[in-house]
Amino acid sequence: MNMNRNTIMTLVTSLVLFSIPFASTKFVKLLCKDEHNSLVGQQSLLECNVKAENNDTTITGICWKRKTTENEQQCLLDYNEGNTSLTPGFTFAEPDWNNRNLNVSLLLTNTKMEDKGEYECVVRTDRGHAEATVSLSVTVSINLDCKNEYHGVHGKQVLLECIVKPVNGVDINILAVKWKIKGNVTLLEYKKPNTSAIPGFTFAEPDWNNINLNVSLLLTNTTMEDEGEYECELETDLGTAKIRVNLSVTGSKIADSTKDNSPSITNRALQATGSKAVHLSINESH
Ligand SMILES: *[C@@H]1O[C@H](CO)[C@@H](O)[C@H](O)[C@H]1NC(C)=O
Ligand SMILES: *[C@@H]1O[C@H](CO)[C@@H](O)[C@H](O)[C@H]1NC(C)=O
Ligand SMILES: *[C@@H]1O[C@H](CO)[C@@H](O)[C@H](O)[C@H]1NC(C)=O
Numbered sequence: 001m002n003m004n005r006n007t008i009m010t011l012v013t014s015l016v017l018f019s020i021p022f023a024s025t026k027f028v029k030l031l032c033k034d035e036h037n038s039l040v041g042q043q044s045l046l047e048c049n050v051k052a053e054n055n056d057t058t059i060t061g062i063c064w065k066r067k068t069t070e071n072e073q074q075c076l077l078d079y080n081e082g083n084t085s086l087t088p089g090f091t092f093a094e095p096d097w098n099n100r101n102l103n104v105s106l107l108l109t110n111t112k113m114e115d116k117g118e119y120e121c122v123v124r125t126d127r128g129h130a131e132a133t134v135s136l137s138v139t140v141s142i143n144l145d146c147k148n149e150y151h152g153v154h155g156k157q158v159l160l161e162c163i164v165k166p167v168n169g170v171d172i173n174i175l176a177v178k179w180k181i182k183g184n185v186t187l188l189e190y191k192k193p194n195t196s197a198i199p200g201f202t203f204a205e206p207d208w209n210n211i212n213l214n215v216s217l218l219l220t221n222t223t224m225e226d227e228g229e230y231e232c233e234l235e236t237d238l239g240t241a242k243i244r245v246n247l248s249v250t251g252s253k254i255a256d257s258t259k260d261n262s263p264s265i266t267n268r269a270l271q272a273t274g275s276k277a278v279h280l281s282i283n284e285s286h
């Protein structure tokens, strides 16, 4: 009696073991685009489509999950015989998806840096099951936000304002900043963890550190020779950026006496910027 039951159990187990690979290769396939590239803050589509011999195939289950070293992890998108549960930020790519829709693509509504990696999709249908793996790489675009033109006055301070703009509040670590003039003269350089500068040039931010995205350059005592094209090169843990800006310099006395009323407004605005910067530089030295 016991022997008999064991024999039957073994037979059933064998049938199950053999029937799944058979069904999955013969009747149902999951075809995916292997690799996807995305930007932080954008949507990502991980595209997978079920290919079945019968066009009336019904999907009974879907599990999209991240492949991690941890054994068990919950599905980001879980469909099980009519019930759907979604992790926030993950959904069906097909609006109004239903169980006859063989496009089981996953949509990440707002991609984050930590979303990069391998994803696994397992699909069960009434004709068998199939699975596939896709990989998602995520990058971030880094911009340096500056004006094209800056104007300074001889003998005054001038601020070349440049701000690092990563998208959507990504944490960013600055590895290097280099301010140069005329293509090859380095004025200010930060190369983690050291800062060096030639006299008269400094980070505008007092106590600047490498998570401060305000990488503006301050000229503490502008001279006519400082006029020209400046270049700011940035290196971060997520990418690099480079930008050029121009500085024109006028002699303060000459500008005040020879120019008419409208440019003198500009001069007063500049002097206001200058005095604000003087205040900051006092903060810095104490
Ligand atoms: C399935 O295919 C048959 C023959 O190609 C067609 O007549 C039928 O309308 C199709 N059914 C669906 C649900 O697409
Ligand atoms: C679907 O959800 C309902 C209500 O939560 C539950 O009773 C039922 O067992 C679920 N069905 C499946 C197949 O998980
Ligand atoms: C699957 O659905 C997505 C979202 O609607 C769409 O962009 C994609 O082209 C579809 N794929 C196929 C093969 O239809």
Ligand SMILES: *[C@@H]1O[C@H](CO)[C@@H](O)[C@H](O)[C@H]1NC(C)=O
Pocket (backbone or CB within 6 Å): 184, 185
């Ligand atoms: C910069 O380049 C110019 C010519 O392009 C050269 O005369 C000058 O010596 C260079 N300066 C430095 C610091 O390399």
Ligand SMILES: *[C@@H]1O[C@H](CO)[C@@H](O)[C@H](O)[C@H]1NC(C)=O
Pocket (backbone or CB within 6 Å): 191, 192, 193, 194
């Ligand atoms: C930083 O400065 C220290 C001391 O001058 C030096 O030993 C080190 O090599 C510098 N690091 C870099 C990355 O330049």
Ligand SMILES: *[C@@H]1O[C@H](CO)[C@@H](O)[C@H](O)[C@H]1NC(C)=O
Pocket (backbone or CB within 6 Å): 159, 161, 163, 204, 205, 206, 214, 216, 280
């Ligand atoms: C950048 O820093 C300078 C100096 O502290 C300041 O004047 C300027 O307003 C800052 N810019 C931004 C956008 O915070």
Ligand SMILES: *[C@@H]1O[C@H](CO)[C@@H](O)[C@H](O)[C@H]1NC(C)=O
Pocket (backbone or CB within 6 Å): 155, 221, 223
């Ligand atoms: C600025 O530089 C000039 C020489 O170019 C010097 O005479 C003047 O004292 C300096 N001003 C300050 C505030 O350092």
Ligand SMILES: *[C@@H]1O[C@H](CO)[C@@H](O)[C@H](O)[C@H]1NC(C)=O
Pocket (backbone or CB within 6 Å): 148, 149, 229, 244, 245, 246
């Ligand atoms: C700076 O000025 C030079 C010469 O006038 C010009 O060729 C260059 O395009 C300007 N750069 C920027 C960033 O406006």
